[in-house]
Amino acid sequence: MTTVLQRIAAQLSSRKHFSETSIERAIDAVADTFGCMIAGAGDPAVTGVTTAFASEIAGGGTAWLVAGGGAPTSIAALVNGTAAHALDFDDNFHPARAHASAVLVPALLATVTAGRPVSGGAFLGAYLAGLDAQAAVGFGVNPSHYNRGWHGTATVGAIGAAAGVAELLGAGEEETAQAMSLAASLACGPKGQFGTLAKPLHAGIAARNAVEAARLAIAGIRGRLDILERPQGFLDLFGGDDPRAWTDLRPEPDHIIERRGLVTKRHPCCASTHRAIDALLELKRDYGLTADDIVSIDTKVGVSAFRNLAYAEPADEMQARFSMQYCLATAFLKGSVSLGDFTRSAVSRANVRMLAKRITMESYSADEERGNERLPHIVTVRLSDGTTLHRQRLHAKGSVQDPLSAQERREKFEDCLKWGNRQPGCDLYARLRRLTEAADLWTELYMANHSRKAELLAGPQAI
Known part of the structure; x- marks a missing residue:
């Protein structure tokens, strides 16, 4: 019998092309998350994480850190995910009850390293796969899971993001399903931590968990593929009082980002x-x-x-x-x-x-x-x-029902740059808007700009 994780992995594998609307909204989300990461880079939560792992960061690594320098992939995902969520200005994704992009974007970025070309199109495709997986996992447990007190960013977010990372690393269906299974064993995060530095840390831990689960699955570590629905599995333990399970989960011809979208935050608070x-x-x-x-x-x-x-x-x-x-x-x-x-x-x-x-x-x-x-x-x-x-x-400003204008999105990004003590008016936003044109993200975002005029991500020390 086909398990829920196998059904989700098959759905992700079958979606080879994305509509212009899906790509446009994915670019919006990635750009918004970069802004939030830059603004949050100096937050006490991020300083605490970089201090805790100072020796690992001092040793360098192939993955870029928003706080400066490079680090091993897991540490980079942890730091950048914490930064993305530090100011609670990052987007919301209602189907997962999660800050989807604060987990997905840092997790995916951690796999973009020198010597491993990743195109902007591949990055966006992996982002959309991870978002689809988050929605599918959330379908079976929310809102009951969230109402019970679980922080969906740390739980559903991590499981879904593991599928996105697996996609970007070239995993097949079996490995993608296994990545989500392993992430289910790592997922945790009580909402009782809201209002403390542990809350943004949840996003960083989820991003790290997603990266590690995908890499472990590709290396051959195996878990149960029915871990979502089986006794003593995710639904049983995390589902809350009234979960609906995945019996009615059906593949849809259009991507979830077209039907539901994300909420780009207008206000930097819960x-x-x-x-x-x-x-x-x-x-x-x-x-x-x-x-x-x-x-x-x-x-x-x-x-x-x-x-x-x-x-x-x-x-x-x-x-x-x-x-x-x-x-x-x-x-x-x-x-x-x-x-x-x-x-x-x-x-x-x-x-x-x-x-x-x-x-x-x-x-x-x-x-x-x-x-x-x-x-x-x-x-x-x-x-x-x-x-x-x-x-x-019924819906907040920034939702698909009442979206921010292109100008409002740009202004928010500029505000984030100013808060992060970065020079406003740089071409980072324009480059992010052209992600589909990037043949190699490492070159495009991290190595290409040797001039000071744009102050883009010229290298690990530029931001």
Whole structure:
């Protein structure tokens, strides 16, 4: 009997061509992730990882590090994955309940080394394979898996990314399925770590696990190919209270990125806050509201979002990213939420703290959520003149239903460069947009630019 992993591997193998829409959205995701990696390179989480593995990094390696230098492939995936997720500005992928690209892009980059030509087209194909695999694994366990408290980035993300890495390394169907099986033995990550440095580390560990699982599978290490569905397997142990399993999983003619897409983050904080932020900013704009008008701001969100946002009075910038009260107060007072709002000094601003005390959050009940894949997040604003305003959002800005414009994507990338102390206006973004033209990514991204004018990834020390 064909196992779930074999079905997924066969589906990936059968997809030889991708539509223009799929390629375009994959390029968007890769470029966005590079920006997030650069912005996060100096974050304490990344500094901690590079310090912990300083001796390995000092020895050099063939894989590029966003924090500078080179390292062995596993260490590079760990560092770059942590950097990609450090500021919680990287994309979300709803089918996997994961920060898909923060795992996939660093894992794939770790295999791009000198002497092993990898074209931009092959890289994008492997990215799309890994994304498809993440969606397929998530199909059987989410949202129950995520609601139970598992961080899908670290679990589903790692298993799916292992398939993408296997694809880029030239693995066949059997080896790809085995890579996912081995990654299932490595997958872990409790959402109870949200608001700590361990949270971005989850993405780095998942990227590392994906690389190692793929390499082990290609080297001949074997696990059970029914590990997702068998007793004491992934579904049994990680599925949560009400998983649907993979009985109804069917191959689709179009790629998941066309049907569902990714959410490119507009705000550098937990995605569980984004729909409420967007709704509140719309109310402020439409009614010309000021802080003096506000008696209270009440929000209603999904159960998982409510559990994610555990810090009503955040003590530091990490906790602030997981505080509905802080994020909404900041957005209302400033008209936006930016990277600069998540520093130790910014979190202590008196005006933000005062408004945050007027903000509450509740969740839908389990009965309300049952049978609904997605419910809108609702914002209710009560004004000093007695007026009550309501606004709800089913999808956040940056989703395929309400996408960022090309200009907004470019501006976000430039903001990430500035936050990472890189020269704005360099041609890195333009080069990333031309990934399909690259015959050898190592040459294109790491070795080709010997002039200073573009300040691209000229070598390990350039970024």
